[in-house]
Amino acid sequence: MKKLFILTGIVLLLLSVSCNRPNEADAVKLDTNWKFKTGDDPAWASPGFDDASWGTIDPKTIWEEQGYKGYNGFAWYRFKTLVRSSLKDQNNMNDSLKIVLGKIDDCDQVFLNGELIGENGKTIYTKALPSDGFIRAQDKWNLERRYILASNDPRIYWDRENLVAVRCFDQGGAGGMFGKPFEIAMTGLRDHLNFDFASTAFIFSGDSLVTKNFSVINLTGTERLKGELIVEAVQCDNGIRIYSNRSIIDLPPHQKVEKSVTFRNKSAVPATLHVSFKEAMTRKTVSEDVEIPYILTPKSPAEPRINGAKIFGVRPWSPFQYKVAATGQPPLKYRATDLPEGLAINAENGLITGSLKKKGEYVVRLTVENQRGYAERDLKIVVGDVISLTPPMGWNSWNCWGLSVSDKKVRQSADAMKSSGLIDHGWSYINIDDGWEDTHDKNGSILPNYKFPNMPGLCGYVHSLGLKVGIYSSPGPRTCGGYEGSYGFEAKDAMTYAGWGIDYLKYDWCSYGNIAPDPTPEQMKKPYKEMKHALRKANRDIHYSLCQYGMGDVWTWGAEVDGNSWRTTGDIEDTWQSLSSIGFSQGKCSPSSAPGRWNDPDMLVVGLVGWGPALHHTRLTPSEQYTHLTLWSLLAAPLLVGCDLEQLDAFTLNLLTNDEVLAVNQDPLGRQAVQIRKTDDYEVWSRDLEDGSKAVGLFNKTERSLCVPVDMKDLHVDGKRSMRDLWAQTDLGKVRGHFEMRTRPHGARMVILSK
Ligand code: GAL
Secondary structure, three states: OHHHHHHHHHHHHHHHHHHOOOOOOOEEEOOOOEEEEEOOOHHHHOOOOOOOOOEEEOOOOOHHHHOOOOOOEEEEEEEEEEOOHHHHHHOOOOOEEEEEEEEEEOEEEEEEOOEEEEEOOEEOOOOOOOOHHHHHOOOOOOOEEEEEEEOOOOOOOOOOEEEEEEEEEEOOOOOEEEEEEEEEEEOOHHHHEEEEOOOOOOEEEOOOEEEEEEEEEEOOOOOOEEEEEEEEEEEOOOOOEEEEEEEEEEEOOOOEEEEEEEEEOOOOOOEEEEEEEEEOOOOOEEEEEEEEOOOOOOOOOOOOEEEOOOEEEEOOOOOEEEEOEEEOOOOOEEEEEOOOOOEEEOOOOOEEEEOOOOOEEEEEEEEEEEOOEEEEEEEEEEEOOOOOOOOOEEEEOHHHHHHHOOHHHHHHHHHHHHHOOHHHHOOOEEEOOOOOEEEEOOOOOEEEOOOOOOHHHHHHHHHHOOOEEEEEEOOOOEOOOOOEOOOOOHHHHHHHHHHHOOOEEEEEOOOHHHHOOOOOHHHHHHHHHHHHHHHHOOOOOOEEEEEOOOOOOHHHOOOOOOOOEEEOOOOOOOOHHHHHHHHOOHHHHHHHOEOOEEEEOOOEOOOEEOOOOOOEEOOOOHHHHHHHHHHHHHOOOOEEEOOOHHHOOHHHHHHOOOHHHHHHHOOOOOOOOEEEEEOOOEEEEEEEOOOOOEEEEEEEOOOOOEEEEEEOOOOOOOOOEEEEEOOOOEEEEEEOOEEEEEEOOOOEEEEEEEO
16 A cells, blocks of 8 residues: 555656756846836946936836836836856856846847847847837837847856846836846756747547647757657556657757657547657756647537527617527528517528617527427527627637738638637627728828728628627727827727727727826726717727726726726736736626626637737647636636637637537626635636526646635535536536535636536
């Protein structure tokens, strides 16, 4: 017995060791003791300058959160430290020194001992005179700042005090240094060699064949890297090795080698790919673990099934468009009985259109039929003041295309929303984010730029597919991407959008910060009220999405300015840090959520993302993505995917098409989940549903597999309940009092408890 324990102990130790990230090399930590001052003066780069009167700042968090609310413009950070030459002895690859400064919002120039060494993430190798050209780059805020200097670079003062001075420029929104890490260290093998797992997705063939292509890249410009590459795939729950391969690779400078591995593993079984490279000369190893996606959502049956929202709000006289979302073997025939006068359904594609004149409620019986059978369900239509009675589900261009969005990409995304089948699960909005605007013409009409030659045509095309269209603007003169905003043109813009056929407006604070630099609550509401009135005059139901990153606790007043949703946070990124800190802090907004009034913790960062033309697969592990969808569904959050829909991989599509999970997001009661239990290791959230049952999410915040316990008393549930696993769509029998579920590292389980 004891042996078994020791053995289990060793296996657990190995498993947990394999989950840890590689050790950071010895380094000078730069995460405290920074000096800070707003303004701009070239003298501040100099080591001789006396900064004793400056304030202090934490570089890990933007300056807005440290007493510089709403500050835009120049600011400087300074840090003094001894850099010992003994650093060099701790590493065999000791030819270069790196200065790593987390991320910087928006732009930076970095000086070492008075000399410029880098700009916006790019090292400057030769002596250069600082110019202000660097502030034109507004899209670099999300880049890691890693400046690398040869160890004999005269700008480094070995064994003396060094001054790192960072000149930042922020155009709007959040500003300054943030993220991690902040350090000075010698470059190690990790800086010379990289694995690229993110360019391609895992490929699944049948139920059990998995293929992964990846590359090993030599980042150095001068050195050849030779060594052994070991690739192993191991099942997580039992440690069984399902694949192993060793090969020698020899990489010339700046070259990469492509690798492809294929092995058998049942698609629902979690496993990890371990890849390591042992460099021959230094005998140093770099390794990385990649969680292999596991597929949980069962295939939709051939028999018809009706999905999507069960309740739909519309204003009197507004154009009505509701697509009955349904799966099943095609062709499907759609019917709706008891449709109120003014509406009609297209039997071939399930699109209900028309308009309703009078306020009131109607219950319509939907039927979808195919050769295999039929499905029926009620749809409640509420003609009243409030629209978006369930959170919007759709796509937004920002997280993949950034400012490079175009008419062509939007049409292709709409086509893909349909051909991928997402539309059959209730996904319906195609939203154009920043980057479409040109200027207001002499009549004050906003003109799209050359990438959008025919807006009404584009909207008509998207509508013809049974989808809806969204657009983006700012109450300020300029958007966050520097394009034309709506300031002074609100009424005209709302009419233009309605004329084009727009169904959704994301209205982003951005340069309004220059008009109201330190806004009072009233000043915060003012531009949103203005657009509210403009939209209400437009005679079209346009979902009004406020985006001002949660300022002034927008969730407490978003409904007052008629917002249908409001961003509660800054921009999300595809990292666990970003996802978990945003997702698990949403409890504070729960009470404000209601049908038509949704808290928006930002978009879904799944699939192929990138904020610009170059895309990569999300850096979230598959388990983290299950957490993302589980939490966002419980939070009744708008579900807007931000990935390239044309390149949806099998895992992402499976993740986005679990109708039982999506039904929780779309539940007509519209009640947002509350945090039931929070420890350092796990959280439990629960949401009341319309039919009296409870949806419960169990979240593992640790990097090891964990049994998450639920005390049903915390849920105010007495007696027995039936429990159903929503991801697997299987019944788990009855529970009473207490239950617990094994949960993957950073992963989630989601159940419904019903009587
Ligand atoms: C940000 C906003 C992003 C995106 C971007 C466009 O302020 O949070 O979601 O819309 O602006 O420039």
